[in-house]
Amino acid sequence: xxxxxxxxxxxxxxxxxxxxxxxxxxxxxxxxxxxxxxxxxxxxxxxxxxxxxxxxxxxxxxxxxxxxxxxxxxxxxxxxxxxxxxxxxxxxxxxxxxxxxxxxxxxxxxxxxxxxxxxxxxxxxxxxxxxxxxxxxxxxxxxxxxxxxxxxxxxxxxxxxxxxxxxxxxxxxxxxxxxxxxxxxxxxxxxxxxxxxxxxxxxxxxxxxxxxxxxxxxxxxxxxxxxxxxxxxxxxxxxxxxxxxxxxxxxxxxxxxxxxxxxxxxxxxxxxxxxxxxxxxxxxxxxxxxxxxxxxxxxxxxxxxxxxxxxxxxxxxxxxxxxxxxxxxxxxxxxxxxxxxxxxxxxxxxxxxxxxxxxxxxxxxxxxxxxxxxxxxxxxxxxxxxxxxxxxxxxxxxxxxxxxxxxxxxxxxxxxxxxxxxxxxxxxxxxxxxxxxxxxxxxxxxxxxxxxxxxxxxxxxxxxxxxxxxxxxxxxxxxxxxxxxxxxxxxxxxxxxxxxxxxxxxxxxxxx
Numbered sequence: 209x210x211x212x213x214x215x216x217x218x219x220x221x222x223x224x225x226x227x228x229x230x231x232x233x234x235x236x237x238x239x240x241x242x243x244x245x246x247x248x249x250x251x252x253x254x255x256x257x258x259x260x261x262x263x264x265x266x267x268x269x270x271x272x273x274x275x276x277x278x279x280x281x282x283x284x285x286x287x288x289x290x291x292x293x294x295x296x297x298x299x300x301x302x303x304x305x306x307x308x309x310x311x312x313x314x315x316x317x318x319x320x321x322x323x324x325x326x327x328x329x330x331x332x333x334x335x336x337x338x339x340x341x342x343x344x345x346x347x348x349x350x351x352x353x354x355x356x357x358x359x360x361x362x363x364x365x366x367x368x369x370x371x372x373x374x375x376x377x378x379x380x381x382x383x384x385x386x387x388x389x390x391x392x393x394x395x396x397x398x399x400x401x402x403x404x405x406x407x408x409x410x411x412x413x414x415x416x417x418x419x420x421x422x423x424x425x426x427x428x429x430x431x432x433x434x435x436x437x438x439x440x441x442x443x444x445x446x447x448x449x450x451x452x453x454x455x456x457x458x459x460x461x462x463x464x465x466x467x468x469x470x471x472x473x474x475x476x477x478x479x480x481x482x483x484x485x486x487x488x489x490x491x492x493x494x495x496x497x498x499x500x501x502x503x504x505x506x507x508x509x510x511x512x513x514x515x516x517x518x519x520x521x522x523x524x525x526x527x528x529x530x531x532x533x534x535x536x537x538x539x540x541x542x543x544x545x546x547x548x549x550x551x552x553x554x555x556x557x558x559x560x561x562x563x564x565x566x567x568x569x570x571x572x573x574x575x576x577x578x579x580x581x582x583x584x585x586x587x588x589x590x591x592x593x594x595x596x597x598x599x600x601x602x603x604x605x606x607x608x609x610x611x612x613x614x615x616x617x618x619x620x621x622x623x624x625x626x627x628x629x630x631x632x633x634x635x636x637x638x639x640x641x642x643x644x645x646x647x648x649x650x651x652x653x654x655x656x657x658x659x660x661x662x663x664x665x666x667x668x669x670x671x672x673x674x675x676x677x678x679x680x681x682x683x684x685x686x687x688x689x690x691x692x693x694x695x696x697x698x699x700x701x702x703x704x705x706x707x708x709x710x711x712x713x714x715x716x717x718x719x720x
Contacts, residue, residue, distance in 0.1 A: 235270025242275030429600030
């Protein structure tokens with residue numbers, strides 16, 4: 209008897225439906241076709257063992273299984289459960305009445321126990337869009353999929369529970385209630401607080417501006433000046449994820465296999481901090497089996513690159529296109545996938561090889577040529593893409609030993625949320641634009657036009673510092689954010705002046 213069971217596969221962060229056709233006839237052979245990889249082919253042994261352990265008889269006839277579409281490679285062990293249910297239904301041990309209503313996915317152990325799969329959230333979204341009544345998944349994946357409205361989600365522990373459910377046996381598993389995830393400004397953050405950072409008032413201001421507009425930022429200063437500490441405190445002042453952002457972020461981490469078992473949506477903005485030995489492939493994603501890289505895992509959050517010049521030139525240069533397009537396309541001989549990559553790039557670096565150039569008390573031992581060579585590891589086009597470039601001085605003894613209370617992250621965060629709310633209203637009709645850093649040239653000319661006096665100041669700075677056209681746009685974006693923080697409709701000379709002050713590395717005298 210010919211039976212159709214429906215599963216799903218993930219390409220990029222999007223899923224597509226896989227139709228599993230199982231047919232039994234006279235004979236003794238087992239055929240699995242439709243471009244399965246080795247892990248899918250090995251499902252035969254796992255299914256046979258699971259049947260025997262659970263008291264089901266594996267059919268003693270010829271079984272042909274086709275996985276359509278047959279021109280797309282099927283990968284992984286997540287097809288064990290739909291293959292097993294298709295085999296059982298084809299010989300009448302399982303009712304086929306409800307099979308067309310559900311997407312079924314799950315990896316099985318030899319005893320029929322179900323193991324979690326990757327991309328459950330993407331599968332649930334696709335199942336709903338294709339009009340399926342529900343989705344059956346391992347219990348560890350069910351809370352993740354249950355955030356999708358309009359879809360019944362069933363979490364099973366083992367093969368027997370799935371069989372009982374499809375056969376309408378008494379006491380079968382029931383659907384999970386939709387997880388009403390709290391998206392509020394009070395979501396807790398258990399990281400570094402800005403109250404723990406001594407001194408560095410000007411840099412804290414720059415970080416607040418960066419968080420308010422979603423801007424990229426690089427900090428340059430000697431060792432021990434607090435660059436890494438302040439970067440790790442930055443997530444504590446970012447606005448909470450919206451429901452749409454949370455679903456998108458969770459989909460990426462689910463595909464990569466980084467969501468916790470039994471968890472639902474990610475409610476904290478990602479903070480990724482790869483080591484400087486990372487390869488360009490690990491940064492961008494791809495590989496023999498396409499996986500999202502660090503750029504995509506940082507989507508809707510922060511990518512922090514500590515000791516920026518120590519990263520390989522090839523790894524740094526791949527950042528340029530995603531920083532502009534906010535997505536990355538991976539093209540290989542066997543596949544082409546697109547991952548979202550809208551993140552804040554935060555970097556830190558020393559001003560020279562020894563780290564003490566411009567230090568107020570310690571002498572730099574580097575030659576001008578070695579300093580120039582060190583800074584030359586970062587290309588001009590990449591440095592241009594940092595909206596804010598901050599030079600940091602070491603914290604003095606008085607600030608370090610002071611018992612004076614400094615402003616907490618929660619109070620700074622409230623101002624950031626207020627500034628982001630202004631931007632959300634401004635870009636309500638613009639698809640995919642949520643903050644000032646995401647403005648293109650068209651939106652920049654519409655929303656970031658400055659007063660004539662401010663334009664004159666910007667023109668003088670452009671000529672004096674020999675700034676690029678990209679730097680011109682970045683200054684206007686930062687000035688727009690500063691104006692939003694001041695609840696100002698117009699960009700004034702004060703806003704432009706502060707934005708220009710955040711272009712430390714554009715000064716002709718810096719590093720000379």
